[in-house]
Amino acid sequence: MKVVEIKVIYESDNIDEATKEISNVFYDFGVTGLKIEEPLKDKNPLDFYKDEKQFLMVDNAISAYFPLNFYAEKRKKAILEAFDQKFSDREDIVYTVDFYEYEQEDYENNWKKYLYPEKVSEKFVVKPTWREYTPESDELIIELDPGRAFGTGSHPTTSLCLKLMEEVIKPGDSVIDVGTGSGILMIAAERLGASEIYGTDIDEMAVAAAKENLELNSIDSTKAKVYKGDLISVVKNKKFDVVVANILADVLLILIKDISKVVKKGGKIIFSGIIEDKCDIVKKEVENLGFEVAQVKQDKEWRALLIKA
Known part of the structure; x- marks a missing residue:
């Protein structure tokens, strides 16, 4: 089975609030997995060797994961409409939405490195x-x-x-x-x-x-x-x-x-x-x-x- 990743890259005057609002849109659609990425605030050169990807990251991003099924296209349209309805008149947030597809096994293994008890x-x-x-x-x-x-x-x-x-x-x-x-x-x-x-x-x-x-x-x-x-x-x-x-x-x-x-x-x-x-x-x-x-x-x-x- 394939999995759809919906990735939102965003900037905002209030990153914490924007992160919460974007996450809640996905939760409203019954998201099956959520990954939040944020750039390091105070970069130490040693961090490059610990996690090169995070060190080089410059954008805030949230990735939501859903099963790829016959609802996928309707869900995609509905989520885009939900974001437009929530943020189209807002000047405090700028965002883009991208869609990707993965095999479920690849998606699950990618998740493992981010999750702890x-x-x-x-x-x-x-x-x-x-x-x-x-x-x-x-x-x-x-x-x-x-x-x-x-x-x-x-x-x-x-x-x-x-x-x-x-x-x-x-x-x-x-x-x-x-x-x-x-x-x-x-x-x-x-x-x-x-x-x-x-x-x-x-x-x-x-x-x-x-x-x-x-x-x-x-x-x-x-x-x-x-x-x-x-x-x-x-x-x-x-x-x-x-x-x-x-x-x-x-x-x-x-x-x-x-x-x-x-x-x-x-x-x-x-x-x-x-x-x-x-x-x-x-x-x-x-x-x-x-x-x-x-x-x-x-x-x-x-x-x-x-x-x-």
Whole structure:
């Protein structure tokens, strides 16, 4: 399988803010991998011998990676339109967008040199499969190969979810992850002691990735099951102690009534993927269903809700 690299080279009066804004455009499209490159600020001649490429780099760049499939051309057009809509009237940023194609194996191997274990919450460390890491006594390890994942924990929306899951999931709980992507939240639920775990996703490639990652983390398929399809068609006459959904707010608003039907009375719902501007709208819909918003966590412009059913 081939992979598409979409590379944005940019200059801005505020590089940090521009980096965040460009990254978020890609995250909105479900990017499967993101690489950020920046020139060295204070160049030491010795750095040339350590990393010639970085020493010679003069531009800030972000590369996003997507599978090359029948959505590729539509995705390319939509991403270009998203950048144009976001930045066309801006004078504080100048950018170019280029597209490249690679064989998946080449893409994955290129990724390996950039990735290291990363602590993404109080307890969870996401570790690339090829890296060694000795956890502290209270740390929980999730093994993921970011080259094939649909979410690796580094984005604030996933990190916020993991932090809330640490607070509410108890040994023996039943958990469902709606829109599971890489399966990272299913793996986290198992690490926290959940005894029955479901994951659903409408994307066939995400379902395959989640199953692969569950196996990689030695999680038995009788304990954690991944299904392709929408929530209600997959789950019939079953309710869960904890429902997790890390999806954009507009999608949450569509799914919220269906999600309310699969959580036990007194159970918990965790919503993430909510941009700040949409938070009050989601909260209002939650309260209209008779549920209580018990906590709002935030990271930059992102919000996550802990809801009591």
